[in-house]
Amino acid sequence: MDIPYIVDERPDTGLTNVKLGIWLFLASEVMLFGALFSSYVLLRLMAPDWPVGAEVLNVPMGTFNTAVLIGSSVTMVFAYASLQMDNLAGFKKFMGATIGLSLLFMVVKGFEYNHEFEIGNFPWTSTYLAIYFTMTGLHALHIIGGVIVNAYFLGPGSKMWETNKTQFTNRIEAAGLYWHFVDLVWIFLFPVLYLL
Amino acid sequence: MTTTEEAVQEAAEHGHEEHGHDEGFWRTYVFSVDHKVIGIQYAVTGLLFLLFGFTLMMLMRWQIAYPGEPIPLIGQWLGDERAPGGIMLPEFYNQLGAMHGTIMVFLGVVPLAVGGFGNFVLPLQIGAPDMAFPKLNMASYWTFFPGGVIMFASFFVPGGAANSGWTSYAPLSVFATTGQTMWLVGMVFLITSSLLGSVNFIVTTVQLRAPGLSFMRLPFFVWAQLVTAFLLLLAFPPLEAAGVLQLMDRVAGTSFFMPSGLVYADAPWDASGGGSVLLWQHLFWFLAHPEVYVLILPALGIVADIVANNTRKPIWGYRVLVASVIFLGFMSFIVWAHHMFLTGMGTTMSSFFQTTTMIISIPSVVILSALFLSLYGGSIRYTTPMLFALAFLPMFGIGGLTGLPLGLSAPDIHLHDTYYVIGHFHYVVAPGTLMALFGGIYYWFPKATGRKMNDMLGKIHFWGSFIAINVVFMPMFIQGLSGMNRRMYDGGAQYVMNQDVLYLNEVIGMGAWTLGFFQLFFIYNFFNSIKNGEKVGNNPWNATTLEWEAPSPPPHGNFATPPVAYRGPYEYSVPGAEKDFVMQGEPDQPAAEPAKV
Amino acid sequence: MSDHVQHHIAVYKKVAASLAVLTVLTVAVSYLDVSVPLAVTIALIIAATKGSLVLSFFMHLLEEKKPVPLSRGGIGLIIGSLLVTALFFLVIIFIPLMGHSDKIGTYFSLPNANAPTVETPAAH
Numbered sequence: 001m002d003i004p005y006i007v008d009e010r011p012d013t014g015l016t017n018v019k020l021g022i023w024l025f026l027a028s029e030v031m032l033f034g035a036l037f038s039s040y041v042l043l044r045l046m047a048p049d050w051p052v053g054a055e056v057l058n059v060p061m062g063t064f065n066t067a068v069l070i071g072s073s074v075t076m077v078f079a080y081a082s083l084q085m086d087n088l089a090g091f092k093k094f095m096g097a098t099i100g101l102s103l104l105f106m107v108v109k110g111f112e113y114n115h116e117f118e119i120g121n122f123p124w125t126s127t128y129l130a131i132y133f134t135m136t137g138l139h140a141l142h143i144i145g146g147v148i149v150n151a152y153f154l155g156p157g158s159k160m161w162e163t164n165k166t167q168f169t170n171r172i173e174a175a176g177l178y179w180h181f182v183d184l185v186w187i188f189l190f191p192v193l194y195l196l
Numbered sequence: 197m198t199t200t201e202e203a204v205q206e207a208a209e210h211g212h213e214e215h216g217h218d219e220g221f222w223r224t225y226v227f228s229v230d231h232k233v234i235g236i237q238y239a240v241t242g243l244l245f246l247l248f249g250f251t252l253m254m255l256m257r258w259q260i261a262y263p264g265e266p267i268p269l270i271g272q273w274l275g276d277e278r279a280p281g282g283i284m285l286p287e288f289y290n291q292l293g294a295m296h297g298t299i300m301v302f303l304g305v306v307p308l309a310v311g312g313f314g315n316f317v318l319p320l321q322i323g324a325p326d327m328a329f330p331k332l333n334m335a336s337y338w339t340f341f342p343g344g345v346i347m348f349a350s351f352f353v354p355g356g357a358a359n360s361g362w363t364s365y366a367p368l369s370v371f372a373t374t375g376q377t378m379w380l381v382g383m384v385f386l387i388t389s390s391l392l393g394s395v396n397f398i399v400t401t402v403q404l405r406a407p408g409l410s411f412m413r414l415p416f417f418v419w420a421q422l423v424t425a426f427l428l429l430l431a432f433p434p435l436e437a438a439g440v441l442q443l444m445d446r447v448a449g450t451s452f453f454m455p456s457g458l459v460y461a462d463a464p465w466d467a468s469g470g471g472s473v474l475l476w477q478h479l480f481w482f483l484a485h486p487e488v489y490v491l492i493l494p495a496l497g498i499v500a501d502i503v504a505n506n507t508r509k510p511i512w513g514y515r516v517l518v519a520s521v522i523f524l525g526f527m528s529f530i531v532w533a534h535h536m537f538l539t540g541m542g543t544t545m546s547s548f549f550q551t552t553t554m555i556i557s558i559p560s561v562v563i564l565s566a567l568f569l570s571l572y573g574g575s576i577r578y579t580t581p582m583l584f585a586l587a588f589l590p591m592f593g594i595g596g597l598t599g600l601p602l603g604l605s606a607p608d609i610h611l612h613d614t615y616y617v618i619g620h621f622h623y624v625v626a627p628g629t630l631m632a633l634f635g636g637i638y639y640w641f642p643k644a645t646g647r648k649m650n651d652m653l654g655k656i657h658f659w660g661s662f663i664a665i666n667v668v669f670m671p672m673f674i675q676g677l678s679g680m681n682r683r684m685y686d687g688g689a690q691y692v693m694n695q696d697v698l699y700l701n702e703v704i705g706m707g708a709w710t711l712g713f714f715q716l717f718f719i720y721n722f723f724n725s726i727k728n729g730e731k732v733g734n735n736p737w738n739a740t741t742l743e744w745e746a747p748s749p750p751p752h753g754n755f756a757t758p759p760v761a762y763r764g765p766y767e768y769s770v771p772g773a774e775k776d777f778v779m780q781g782e783p784d785q786p787a788a789e790p791a792k793v
Numbered sequence: 794m795s796d797h798v799q800h801h802i803a804v805y806k807k808v809a810a811s812l813a814v815l816t817v818l819t820v821a822v823s824y825l826d827v828s829v830p831l832a833v834t835i836a837l838i839i840a841a842t843k844g845s846l847v848l849s850f851f852m853h854l855l856e857e858k859k860p861v862p863l864s865r866g867g868i869g870l871i872i873g874s875l876l877v878t879a880l881f882f883l884v885i886i887f888i889p890l891m892g893h894s895d896k897i898g899t900y901f902s903l904p905n906a907n908a909p910t911v912e913t914p915a916a917h
Binding site for chain 1: 819
Binding site: 402426430436473474478482526529530533536540541542543544545 | 871874877878881885888889891892893895896897899
C-alpha cells in the first residue's frame with residue numbers, strides 16, 4: 001500500500017497531505033511568534049521608559065526591506081502560478097527572483113545590525129534592543145530556512161517536474177505558503193519595532 | 197499456510213521489493229521510516245529514560261528519609277562533587293529533583309505515550325499503511341534522541357545538571373550552572389521533535405483513515421492522540437520561544453526575565469535589568485499546563501480500548517467522550533495561571549483562572565465517569581492489561597479530586613508548593629498514566645512482536661507496583677496538608693511543623709524502593725517474551741479495532757489489502773452475532789451499515 | 794485552468810499594488826502625533842489589512858471553501874485550526890498583560906546602576 005493523497009486531494013477533506021501539514025506547521029509558528037509578541041507587550045508595559053523605534057532604528061532601511069520582502073512574496077506566488085500554467089522557465093525565473101530578494105533583505109539586515117553594534121547597541125544593552133534583536137533574529141533564521149528550501153526547489157528539487165508535475169506543484173505551493181507566512185510576520189514586526 | 201497468510205507473505209515480500217529490496221541494517225532498524233520501527237524506538241528509549249528518572253528519584257528518597265547518611269552501594273560511585281563520603285550534597289539533590297521531573301515528563305512519558313503508542317498503533321487503527329510523512333517521522337525521533345543525550349550528558353559537566361526545578365524559574369535558572377544551558381538546548385531539540393510529530397499525527401488521522409472510517413467511528417485512542425497532537429502543536433512553541441529568551445539571558449546577558457536591581461553572590465547582576473520573572477512563568481505554564489493533558493490523554497485512550505475489550509461491551513457514551521476530550525483540549529489552554537496563584541495576581545485574574553480550572557474539571561469527570569460506567573454490566577476478563585486499566589480508574593479519580601483544592605485560589609494559598617501538590621500530580625501521572633501505559637504495553641506487545649508477555653509475571657508486576665505506588669504517594673497528602681514544603685533537601689527536618697509527619701519519609705522511601713524492585717519483573721518479562729513468549733496470531737485478545745486485522749507483527753505497509761470500516765470501533769456482544777465481538781473491518785454482518793466515504 | 798490562473802495573476806498584481814500603498818501608509822501614519830494607544834491601534838489595523846490580503850490571496854485561504862459538505866470537516870479543517878490558533882494567540886498576548894495590570898501591590902524595582910540609559914524623546 002502506498003501513502004494516498006500526496007498528489008490527489010482526499011475527496012471528503014478536499015486536501016492533500018502536504019497542504020494540511022504546512023498549514024498546521026504555520027499555526028504552530030503563529031504561537032511561536034505570538035509568545036514573542038506577548039513578551040514584547042509585557043516588557044514594554046513594565047518598562048519605566050521605552051524608546052520610539054524611529055529613534056533607535058533606521059526607518060527608511062526598514063521600509064525598504066519591507067518592500068523587498070513583500071516583493072519576494074509576489075515573485076513567489078508568480079513562481080507558483082507559472083507552474084500551474086506548465087511554465088517551468090517562468091517558475092525558475094520567479095523563484096530565482098524570490099531568492100534574490102530574500103538575500104537582499106538579509107544583506108540590508110546585516111547592515112542594520114552592524115550599524116547597531118558599531119554604536120554600542122547590543123542585545124544586552126536594553127530590553128528594547130533585546131527583544132528587537134531576538135524577534136528580527138528569529139525572523140531572519142526563518143528567512144534563511146526558507147531560502148535553503150527554495151534554493152533546493154530551484155535546483156536539484158526541480159527534477160521532480162519531469163516525473164510528477166502535480167506533486168512538484170504541490171510542494172511549491174507549500175513552500176509558498178511558508179514564505180508568505182514569513183512575509184506576514186514581518187508585516188507585523190516592522191510597525192511594532194520600527195514605528196511604534 | 198492458508199491463502200490469507202500466503203497473500204500476506206507475498207505482500208510483505210512485494211512491499212520489500214517495491215521499496216528497494218534489502219535496505220541494510222541501518223535503514224531497516226536505525227534510520228527506518230516505518231512507523232512501527234519508529235514507535236518501538238520511541239517506546240524503548242522512553243522506557244529507558246523512565247527507568248533512569250526513577251533511579252534519580254530513588255536516590256532522592258534516600259536523602260529525604262535519612263538526611264545526611266551515606267547512600268548505600270551507589271554512594272561511593274557518585275564522586276566528591278555530588279556526594280562526598282556518599283552523603284548527598286544539596287546541590288546534587290537539586291539536580292536530581294529538576295532532572296527527575298524533566299526526564300519523566302519530556303523524555304519518559306511523552307515519548308512513550310505519544311511517540312511510542314501513537315506512532316505504533318495509530319496508523320494501524322485507522323487502516324493506514326504508515327504515517328502521512330514517514331521521513332518526517334524519522335526526523336522527529338532523531339531530533340528527540342540528541343535532546344535526550346544532551347539532557348543525560350548535562351549531569352557530567354562542571355556544576356552538574358540543571359538544578360532549578362523542572363520549571364526553571366528565573367532568576368534562579370539564569371544564575372544557575374552550565375547544566376541549565378544544556379537543559380535549554382535539550383528542550384529546543386525535544387520541542388522541535390514534538391512539533392514534527394504532532395503535524396504528522398494530525399495529518400495522518402485526518403487524511404489516511406480507511407474508507408468507511410468516519411470520525412465518529414474512530415477508536416477513542418485515536419481521538420485522544422488527535423487532541424494531544426493539537427495540544428503539542430499549539431502549546432509547545434511559546435516554551436520554545438521562552439527557552440530561547442532564557443538562553444539569551446544566560447549566554448548573551450540580556451534581561452528578558454531579569455528585573456532591575458538584582459544582586460547575586462554579593463555583586464549587582466551585570467545586565468540591563470527591566471525584565472520580568474513573571475514573563476517566564478506565563479510562557480512556561482502556557483505550555484506546561486496543556487503538557488499535563490498531553491500526559492493524561494493517551495492514557496485515557498489506552499484505557500478506553502482495553503476496557504471495551506475486556507468487558508466485552510462498547511464504551512459507555514462514545515459521543516460524550518469525544519465531545520469531552522475536545523472540550524478538555526480547548527480549555528487546557530486557558531487555565532495555566534492556576535500554577536501562579538501566589539505570584540501576586542489580583543482577584544480578577546485569580547477568579548478568571550479559578551473559574552476556568554473548575555470548568556475543566558467537568559470534562560475530566562465526565563470521561564472518568566463514562567469509563568467507570570463502561571464496566572457496568574460487562575463480562576470482565578481480568579487479563580493483565582485489564583488489571584492496569586481497572587487500577588487506573590480510581591487512581592486517576594484520586595489525582596483529579598485532589599486537584600480541586602489546588603485549583604481554587606484560596607485553599608491553594610495553604611497548599612501551594614507543599615507535598616500535597618506532589619501527591620496530586622503524581623497520582624495522575626504515576627498510579628494514573630504510567631499504569632495505563634504499562635497496561636498498553638501488555639496489550640499491544642503481542643501485536644508488535646507476535647508473542648504474549650508472561651501473565652504470571654505481569655500479575656506480580658501489577659500487584660506489587662499498585663500497592664507500592666500507593667504507599668509512596670498517599671502519605672504525601674498528609675505531609676502536604678500539614679505544611680511540608682516541596683524541594684527540601686533534608687526532607688523537611690529543619691522545620692518544627694514537619695516533625696510529626698517526618699516518619700512518613702521513611703515509609704515513602706520504602707515504598708519507592710519496593711516499587712523499583714517490582715519493575716524488575718516487568719523488565720525481565722519484556723525482554724524475555726520477545727524471544728520466548730507464547731506465540732499468538734492476529735487477534736489474541738479477540739478485539740474489534742483495525743490493528744487486530746493485521747498480522748502480528750505487521751509487515752511493511754501493514755495490510756495486504758486496504759481495510760474498510762463497516763461499523764463502530766467497539767462492537768462487542770452484538771445481539772444476534774456469531775461471536776461476542778464483530779471486527780470493525782469485517783463485512784457482511786446483519787448489523788453493518790453501508791460504508792460511508 | 795489557464796484562464797483560471799490568468800485571473801489569479803491579475804488579482805496578484807492588484808494585491809501587490811495594494812500592499813505597496815499600504816506600506817507607504819504604514820510609515821506615513823507613524824508620523825502623526827497621536828497617543829500611543831491610538832498609534833498602536835492604527836498600526837495594527839493597517840498591518841492586519843495587509844496580512845489579510847496576503848492570507849486571502851497569496852495563501853489562497855479564501856479558496857479553501859471547497860464544495861464539500863461542512864459535516865465532512867473539509868472546509869473547516871484549515872480555517873478551523875487557524876481560528877482556534879488565532880484565539881490562543883490572542884490569549885497569550887492579552888492574559889499576561891491583564892495579569893500585569895491586576896496585581897496585589899506594586900512590583901518593586903530598583904534602577905540598575907550598570908545599565909546605560911536608552912535615549913527617549915519627551916513626546917513618548
